[in-house]
């Protein structure tokens with residue numbers, strides 16, 4: 391998924407930094423990904439540590455992580471369910487009625503076909519769980535598969551803050567439900583859907599990886615459609631984009647971020663803390679250093695990183711294509 395702040399391209403940098411600080415023997419360690427997003431960071435440690443704690447305040451992210459992190463054993467028959475859902479009859483439901491032109495709402499986040507297919511699949515997943523035809527693990531696997539597959543045919547430039555007037559090429563394609571494959575391993579992991587600063591008081595471990603939002607773009611607003619597909623609840627969509635009520639993170643505001651971050655570091659019961667943040671974030675580098683240094687031995691690594699793909703048409707106007715990505719490191723006293 392093309393996600394704001396995704397660390398997909400930075401995984402090697404993050405992993406080599408963590409290993410160089412903590413050492414190679416992390417098999418007995420508890421690793422926490424407190425702002426998990428797509429879950430890509432914890433996924434890359436899933437087989438390497440004893441236990442993962444994953445968390446994100448957004449429900450769609452919780453669903454993805456319940457699958458990618460929480461699911462760790464084989465789910466027999468999962469491909470049969472995917473095949474069945476791929477061949478299901480279309481249905482006009484909440485997504486078609488509120489986010490497709492044919493539904494009469496004047497919004498076009500999906501083609502009419504895809505809106506109806508998303509509705510049909512989503513409703514069937516609800517029916518499966520209600521009738522006990524699937525367990526919770528299968529539920530999150532199927533729902534993750536739907537979120538990822540719907541995202542591929544969304545008619546947006548990248549996020550869901552707005553839709554495009556005309557259906558773009560990828561949005562014209564008919565949705566295909568693809569399996570959201572997860573890593574199978576013996577160890578059990580736990581996934582939360584809580585505010586980071588509340589959860590931190592209840593957990594402990596060895597390695598805490600922090601990747602909070604670094605600017606004012608609220609994830610709940612930018613990915614509202616994914617929350618709506620994931621929750622599939624009834625509400626009155628607001629305004630031109632059909633927004634739902636969304637959570638406003640204190641990490642997205644200049645007024646609240648420093649105090650919130652300080653509070654998080656202070657309450658963290660982890661030996662090592664790693665913070666990903668770039669040089670254009672709301673908190674300046676020296677402020678981060680000041681806060682983290684209060685609680686132990688501080689250091690940082692940095693890397694220049696290509697922000698936009700320059701070969702993509704929508705990125706041609708961006709002159710500064712490089713940004714600096716930092717990993718701030720704290721060994722807590």
Ligand SMILES: C[S@@+](CC[C@H](N)C(=O)[O-])C[C@H]1O[C@@H](n2cnc3c(N)ncnc32)[C@H](O)[C@@H]1O
Nearest residue numbers: 395396397425427428447585586601603609639
């Ligand atoms: C930069 S993204 C994380 C990206 C992730 N590392 C990845 O590679 O996909 C920041 C995440 O923090 C979450 N978030 C924002 N405020 C939060 C809070 N107070 N508690 C927990 N999660 C929060 C957002 O929903 C978003 O998924």
